[in-house]
Amino acid sequence: MPExxxxxxxxxxxxxxxxxxxxxxxxxxxxxxxxxxxxxxxxTGVRRRGKYLLLDIQDRGVLLMHLGMTGQLLxxxxxxxxxHFELSTNKGTLYFRDxxxxxxxxxxxxxxxxxxxxRRLGQEPGEELSVKKAAAILIKGQSPIKARLLDQRAxxxxxxxxxxxALHAAKVHPAxxxxxxxxxxxxxxxxxxxxxxxxxxxxxxxxDYVHLDGGRGGYQNLLRCYGRNGKPCFNCGTExxxxxxxxxxxxxxPKCQKx
Numbered sequence: 001m002p003e004x005x006x007x008x009x010x011x012x013x014x015x016x017x018x019x020x021x022x023x024x025x026x027x028x029x030x031x032x033x034x035x036x037x038x039x040x041x042x043x044t045g046v047r048r049r050g051k052y053l054l055l056d057i058q059d060r061g062v063l064l065m066h067l068g069m070t071g072q073l074l075x076x077x078x079x080x081x082x083x084h085f086e087l088s089t090n091k092g093t094l095y096f097r098d099x100x101x102x103x104x105x106x107x108x109x110x111x112x113x114x115x116x117x118x119r120r121l122g123q124e125p126g127e128e129l130s131v132k133k134a135a136a137i138l139i140k141g142q143s144p145i146k147a148r149l150l151d152q153r154a155x156x157x158x159x160x161x162x163x164x165x166a167l168h169a170a171k172v173h174p175a176x177x178x179x180x181x182x183x184x185x186x187x188x189x190x191x192x193x194x195x196x197x198x199x200x201x202x203x204x205x206x207x208d209y210v211h212l213d214g215g216r217g218g219y220q221n222l223l224r225c226y227g228r229n230g231k232p233c234f235n236c237g238t239e240x241x242x243x244x245x246x247x248x249x250x251x252x253x254p255k256c257q258k259x
Contacts, residue, residue: 001051001067001068001069001159001160002051002067002071002159002203002209003051003157003158003159003160003161003162003203003204004048004050004051004125004156004157004158004159004162004195004199005162005195005198005199005202005203005204005217005219006067006203006204006209006217007048007050007051007052007053007067007157008048008157008199008203009199009202009203009211009217010053010067010073010211010212011046011047011048011053013075013211013212013213014046014053014055014073014094014212015046017075017091017092017094017212018043018046018055018089018091018094019043019044019045019046020042020043020044021042021043021089021090021091022040022041022042022043022089022090023038023039023040023041023042023043023057023087023088023089024039024088024089024090025039025086025088026038026039026085026086026087026088027085027086027088028084028085028105029083029084029085030084030085030101032084032101032103032104032105033084033085033096033098033103033104033105034105034106035063035085035105035106035107036107038057038060038063038087038107041057041058041059041060042057042058043055043056043057043058043089044056044057044058049118049121049124049156050118050121050124050152050156050157051066051067051156051157051159052064052065052066052117052118053065053066053067053073057107059110060107060109060110061107061108061109061110061112062107062108063087063105063106063107063108064104064105064106064107064108064115065096065103065104065105066103066104067098067103067209068098068100068101068102068103068104069100069102069103069208070098070099070100070102070103070207070208071096071097071098071102071103071208072096072097072098072208072209072210073094073095073096073097073212074094074095074097074210074212074213074214075092075093075094075095075212075213076092076093077095077214079095079097081097081099082097082098082099083095083096083097084096084097084098084101085105094212099208120152120153121152121153121156122134122137122152122153122154122155122156123154123155123156124155124156124157125155125156125157125191125192125195125196126192126196129155129188129192131185131188131189131192132185134154134155134184134188135154135181135184135185135187135188136181136184137153137154138154138179138184138187138188139179139180139181139184142177143177143246144174144175144176144177144245144246145167145172145173145174145175145176145177145179145187146163146164146167146174146175146245146246146248146250147245147246149162149163149166149167149187149191150163150246150248154188155188155191157195158191160226160248160249160250161204161206161223161226161227162191162194162195162198163250164225164226164250164251164252165190165194165223165224165225165226166187166190166191166194167187167190167225167252167257168224168225168251168252168253168256168257169190169193169194169224170183170186170187170189170190171186171256171257172186172187172257173252173257173258173259174243174245174250174252174257175243175245175250175259176259197219197222198217198219201217201218201219201221201222202215202216202217202218202219203217203219204217204219204220204223205217205218205220206220206227225240225251225252225253226251227251228240228251229241229242229251230242233253233255233256235253235256236253236255236256238253238254238255238256239254240252240253241253241254
């Protein structure tokens with residue numbers, strides 16, 4: 001599933017192509033991507049919140065998009081299958097391809113309430129992120145620390161690879177339930193650093209994720225823990241181990257990340 005760096009990379013590309021354009025047609029081929037006619041409307045903003053993309057549509061509201069697990073947004077592409085939504089503008093067409101149909105597109109019209117999934121999101125990574133505030137949220141609860149990362153309440157946009165990479169960098173065991181403030185702050189700082197670095201490299205193209213032009217991200221070549229089960233830890237040489245935490249495959253170093 002695309003995580004914050006992948007969605008932010010696509011957002012920046014979309015902003016360059018869509019900002020200020022006029023919608024000439026929108027085509028919906030499945031109920032999860034059903035949007036009323038927006039012909040003639042101007043796209044006035046291209047934003048992101050966590051893993052969600054938000055297109056501001058003048059006088060209509062906000063077009064909310066989520067890529068799900070296999071969703072791809074492609075620009076002026078030749079696609080024959082699994083295209084469930086098209087947004088045509090006076091400068092080109094954006095195609096939403098989603099083989100497994102876990103993504104969605106919906107219009108939040110003016111006056112509609114903000115979905116709960118957006119309201120509960122925590123802080124965004126970046127220079128303005130409060131490490132203390134995020135850490136205070138992470139130390140609460142009895143669930144494994146990885147589960148607390150994935151629930152988005154401390155820091156928005158975190159998924160499986162970001163969680164594994166940050167936990168490894170902070171030397172915190174993913175199944176640990178009692179986390180100190182110091183550990184939590186170290187973890188939040190690691191998240192911030194890894195997110196920014198991944199964005200610089202265009203995100204992780206592990207399976208389905210691609211850029212608008214079909215290109216691939218490069219951060220998968222810099223991963224130090226995620227997906228490296230059975231390979232040596234870059235820090236100590238110990239063989240990395242894979243377990244299941246919060247229902248997700250989780251890779252960690254038994255020596256560096258002790259409970």
